[in-house]
Amino acid sequence: MGEIADAMINGEFDYETGEYLGPAVGYPRKARYIQGNPSSGVNNWLRKRGYAKKADQIVILRAFAKTKMDEKMAIQIDRYSICSIIQANWKEFVHWHNNVFFKSANQ
Numbered sequence: 001m002g003e004i005a006d007a008m009i010n011g012e013f014d015y016e017t018g019e020y021l022g023p024a025v026g027y028p029r030k031a032r033y034i035q036g037n038p039s040s041g042v043n044n045w046l047r048k049r050g051y052a053k054k055a056d057q058i059v060i061l062r063a064f065a066k067t068k069m070d071e072k073m074a075i076q077i078d079r080y081s082i083c084s085i086i087q088a089n090w091k092e093f094v095h096w097h098n099n100v101f102f103k104s105a106n107q
Contacts, residue, residue, distance in 0.1 A: 019087065020045045039083035042093075049097075061086070063101055064093055 007013050010024035014031045019041030021031050031040070046057045061082045065074035068085055086093045 014041070017041075017087075018090075020090070022048065039080050042083045042086050060097065060101060064096055067096065 004013070004018075007024065008015050008018070009028055011027050011029040012021060012024040013019060014021055015028040016030055019031060021029065021041065022044060042061070043057060046060060051057050051060060058079060061079060062074055064086060065077055065082045068074075068089070069077070074082075
């Protein structure tokens with residue numbers, strides 16, 4: 001089975017929306033409290049990595065948005081839309097965060 005499918009079965013991702021929920025719990029689960037809100041899964045993921053302040057989160061979200069669109073549009077787009085883009089490109093976002101953003105922020 002694929003890595004994402006295993007993560008859904010283990011409860012790391014919402015089994016309906018695919019949103020990141022947190023560490024695996026051993027069974028499939030659904031985030032009832034965040035139904036239909038793609039920003040919640042992204043925000044949870046960022047919080048677990050030490051970005052508790054919304055200002056810190058928006059810096060990361062906008063920086064990733066700039067990789068997907070021109071800079072002017074990335075500044076004007078709302079948080080919800082950026083999170084929708086991230087959800088659609090989850091693996092790419094995680095790779096970008098770990099290998100591009102995180103490394104450049106810690107230099």
